[in-house]
Amino acid sequence: xxPMPDPGSGPDPGSAPGPDPGSGSGSGSGSxxxxxxxxxxxxxxxxxxxxTRVTYRARQRSVDATAWLGLALHLPAFLLGLGLVLAxxxxxxxxxxxxxWLPALLWLASGALVFNRTVEDRLARHLLRLHxxxxxxxxxxxxxxxxxxxxxxxxxxxxxxxIEDSRDLNAFAAAGHLVGVTRYAVENLPRSQLAAVLAxxxxxxxxxxxWAALLARWYALPARAAWQLAVRLWPRMARGLSRGxxxxxxxxxxxxxxxxxxxxxxxxxxxxxxxxLSAAVTRRGELRADAHAAALGFGPMLAALLExxxxxxxxxxxxxxxxxxxxxxxxxxxxxxxDHRTRLHHLRPYLRPAP
Numbered sequence: 001x002x003p004m005p006d007p008g009s010g011p012d013p014g015s016a017p018g019p020d021p022g023s024g025s026g027s028g029s030g031s032x033x034x035x036x037x038x039x040x041x042x043x044x045x046x047x048x049x050x051x052t053r054v055t056y057r058a059r060q061r062s063v064d065a066t067a068w069l070g071l072a073l074h075l076p077a078f079l080l081g082l083g084l085v086l087a088x089x090x091x092x093x094x095x096x097x098x099x100x101w102l103p104a105l106l107w108l109a110s111g112a113l114v115f116n117r118t119v120e121d122r123l124a125r126h127l128l129r130l131h132x133x134x135x136x137x138x139x140x141x142x143x144x145x146x147x148x149x150x151x152x153x154x155x156x157x158x159x160x161x162x163i164e165d166s167r168d169l170n171a172f173a174a175a176g177h178l179v180g181v182t183r184y185a186v187e188n189l190p191r192s193q194l195a196a197v198l199a200x201x202x203x204x205x206x207x208x209x210x211w212a213a214l215l216a217r218w219y220a221l222p223a224r225a226a227w228q229l230a231v232r233l234w235p236r237m238a239r240g241l242s243r244g245x246x247x248x249x250x251x252x253x254x255x256x257x258x259x260x261x262x263x264x265x266x267x268x269x270x271x272x273x274x275x276x277l278s279a280a281v282t283r284r285g286e287l288r289a290d291a292h293a294a295a296l297g298f299g300p301m302l303a304a305l306l307e308x309x310x311x312x313x314x315x316x317x318x319x320x321x322x323x324x325x326x327x328x329x330x331x332x333x334x335x336x337x338x339d340h341r342t343r344l345h346h347l348r349p350y351l352r353p354a355p
Contacts, residue, residue, distance in 0.1 A: 203292025
């Protein structure tokens with residue numbers, strides 16, 4: 001469960017593959033079954049029955065420390081992106097006479113699109129490949145979502161529920177109002193565990209993790225695009241240069257890097273640690289979202305789900321007689337999610353019986 005799917009990020013508690021549901025088809029494979037699957041057990045204890053009064057919190061959203069830290073760690077990429085946009089603006093000014101401040105201002109203002117409902121709808125449908133819940137899926141999700149948001153004192157109608165057509169167990173929060181969950185989770189999780197998953201994702205929204213992550217990625221896009229372009233073009237340029245010219249350019253780049261480090265007392269070297277710091281902040285955000293779910297009374301359900309996924313992963317490792325990829329210390333430091341044992345450890349205070 002994470003703020004937004006990222007091709008480079010690993011799966012989350014819920015993103016371990018679930019058992020094959022039989023005749024159900026995976027995403028893009030085969031045809032959908034003719035009838036809705038048998039519902040999972042409805043074991044959710046409802047504190048707010050339909051029709052009862054719900055008291056909403058005065059402050060529906062906040063921005064916790066992990067959201068602020070995540071934004072701060074993307075500040076170098078933002079400044080580099082701003083410089084690139086300004087450089088492009090100056091070129092357009094010289095070529096077309098377009099005011100140099102206009103493209104930069106439009107780029108800065110574009111961050112507000114994170115909360116635009118129309119943009120979110122396009123993001124969900126075309127980028128994240130989600131669809132609106134079918135009637136039988138909505139019949140499962142709607143009462144569970146109502147219970148989760150009522151316990152939190154949040155107006156659940158402000159958020160949009162979406163389905164990912166996948167047989168993996170996963171869910172995520174994205175943009176300003178999107179809450180996505182896989183078809184497998186809706187059809188196979190007991191209602192109490194589904195509520196725990198949704199409460200976790202609600203924690204990402206109420207803590208500001210989801211919109212902050214998307215905003216940071218958006219403003220870092222020019223810098224990332226420039227870097228990828230440079231990585232692709234440099235080998236082609238190098239092939240067209242003589243060995244002497246290549247050595248001269250390399251030496252000039254090294255000398256420029258040395259002068260920059262000397263003038264800034266080596267501060268740019270701190271940028272090398274940003275990927276690890278960003279991953280650590282994201283992992284902290286996951287633990288905060290777990291705590292949010294547990295504070296609403298879903299700690300035992302979330303722990304049971306994590307234990308189930310952990311047992312399935314260990315069983316799969318034994319069957320394959322091989323270690324899982326990416327379980328080394330280096331990979332764990334770059335992971336966007338804590339391992340399941342760490343999450344279970346942080347849930348322990350919520351599992352103790354009340355005195």
